[in-house]
Amino acid sequence: MDSCSLACIRSRLSKQSKKHATGVWINVQAMASHAITSDTHSVTQQSPATPLDDMASIVATYEQRIFRFHLISIRDRDVAQSLTQDTFVRAWGARDTFRGDCSILTWLMRIALNLIRDHTRTDRFRFWKRVSETAVDVSDIASHVPHRDSSLESRLIASEQMTLVWESVAQLSDRQRSIFLLRFLEELELSEIASVTGLPISTVKTHLYRALATIRARHNATHKDPL
Amino acid sequence: MTLHLSHEQLCDLILADLSLQPEGRSWNDPNDLKAESNIVQEHLRACLVCSAELRSLRDSLSHFHDASVSYARQEFAQSYAQRSSIAPPHTFLSQPLYWAAAAVVFVAALFPLSMHRQRPVSPAASTVASAVLRPTESDEALLADIDQKVSADVPSPMEPLADPTAGATSTTSTSDQRTN
Numbered sequence: 001m002d003s004c005s006l007a008c009i010r011s012r013l014s015k016q017s018k019k020h021a022t023g024v025w026i027n028v029q030a031m032a033s034h035a036i037t038s039d040t041h042s043v044t045q046q047s048p049a050t051p052l053d054d055m056a057s058i059v060a061t062y063e064q065r066i067f068r069f070h071l072i073s074i075r076d077r078d079v080a081q082s083l084t085q086d087t088f089v090r091a092w093g094a095r096d097t098f099r100g101d102c103s104i105l106t107w108l109m110r111i112a113l114n115l116i117r118d119h120t121r122t123d124r125f126r127f128w129k130r131v132s133e134t135a136v137d138v139s140d141i142a143s144h145v146p147h148r149d150s151s152l153e154s155r156l157i158a159s160e161q162m163t164l165v166w167e168s169v170a171q172l173s174d175r176q177r178s179i180f181l182l183r184f185l186e187e188l189e190l191s192e193i194a195s196v197t198g199l200p201i202s203t204v205k206t207h208l209y210r211a212l213a214t215i216r217a218r219h220n221a222t223h224k225d226p227l
Numbered sequence: 228m229t230l231h232l233s234h235e236q237l238c239d240l241i242l243a244d245l246s247l248q249p250e251g252r253s254w255n256d257p258n259d260l261k262a263e264s265n266i267v268q269e270h271l272r273a274c275l276v277c278s279a280e281l282r283s284l285r286d287s288l289s290h291f292h293d294a295s296v297s298y299a300r301q302e303f304a305q306s307y308a309q310r311s312s313i314a315p316p317h318t319f320l321s322q323p324l325y326w327a328a329a330a331v332v333f334v335a336a337l338f339p340l341s342m343h344r345q346r347p348v349s350p351a352a353s354t355v356a357s358a359v360l361r362p363t364e365s366d367e368a369l370l371a372d373i374d375q376k377v378s379a380d381v382p383s384p385m386e387p388l389a390d391p392t393a394g395a396t397s398t399t400s401t402s403d404q405r406t407n
Contacts, residue, residue: 064303067299067306071302072295077302080302144297144298145290145293159290165287165291185291187292208242209234212237212238212284215287216234216237216284219280219284219287220280
């Protein structure tokens with residue numbers, strides 16, 4: 001093995017991960033596979049292999065799902081790409097701490113949720129959320145409502161229902177929104193959500209009740225007063 | 228007064244996870260859970276308001292899920308294509324500004340190269356040309372001179388000498404005329 005050890009690769013990954021604003025996307029998969037290739041001997045000799053050592057396959061398996069969670073949570077394409085990249089960079093850096101007491105997806109979701117929380121806390125995020133050109137608009141996503149029925153009326157109703165939920169989710173608190181998306185977008189079980197968020201299941205359920213209460217109130221108001 | 232499903236009961240139906248215990252209630256006996264589920268199902272069959280609201284909420288959440296998944300899949304495919312391609316996208320290529328910038332860069336790259344070629348080449352070329360032309364011209368002149376000398380009827384050493392008094396005679400005659 002050459003002198004470029006695992007620490008060297010980690011520092012490279014961490015340096016590259018800081019290129020948020022420029023929108024530069026690093027092929028994490030290629031870098032991870034390169035790191036794995038060059039460090040095969042050190043990994044096998046110094047520490048026992050973990051499921052996260054094969055980062056290339058993990059990226060290939062979970063990248064789209066992590067990106068989806070970031071995209072719908074942050075509602076900004078570029079930020080979602082950057083945070084997805086950071087999720088796997090962090091996972092690579094902290095793979096030694098993965099004990100296997102939860103699934104890889106749950107572990108990755110936990111990292112993703114922490115990144116979202118860190119990102120949304122900043123004032124810079126609030127500013128760029130207002131002016132960003134890559135922000136997802138509800139009209140963008142409304143066109144993706146599947147049309148099981150060909151009638152125009154059913155299409156409009158479906159689009160309206162989706163828009164209602166989309167706008168209601170924006171009104172939720174950060175924690176309620178995260179838990180709501182983990183349940184109704186990622187379709188995780190409540191026990192998995194509890195593992196991701198570090199909250200008791202009863203608390204997770206309470207947040208879901210409140211999130212659904214917001215959506216239900218908006219839903220009922222729209223149906224009672226369609227205009 | 229008409230009793231409808233509580234918010235928690237409706238949420239439990241949406242969450243489709245009746246094994247979880249609602250807050251403030253204990254389900255020590257699985258039969259109680261089953262009995263509660265049966266009551267809820269019977270109510271849904273009887274109450275059009277609750278069943279309609281449940282169906283509408285489920286549809287809304289389902290549309291939200293499907294649209295979000297579809298949109299995220301499309302965005303992911305686009306970002307993946309951008310990352311895979313080194314060349315800029317076609318829309319970017321079609322921009323006149325891009326082509327103008329490319330032309331400027333190309334000319335700027337060629338300019339110092341042409342300057343570099345012209346400066347050192349001109350003295351060197353003249354030197355080489357003069358070095359090549361000089362022997363050629365001298366050789367030709369020498370050959371022409373030899374040809375002329377060989378082809379001459381009378382060799383130059385044998386040619387009659389010019390009359391040195393020719394000029395003096397004319398001067399004398401002129402002076403004689405003046406005298407006369």
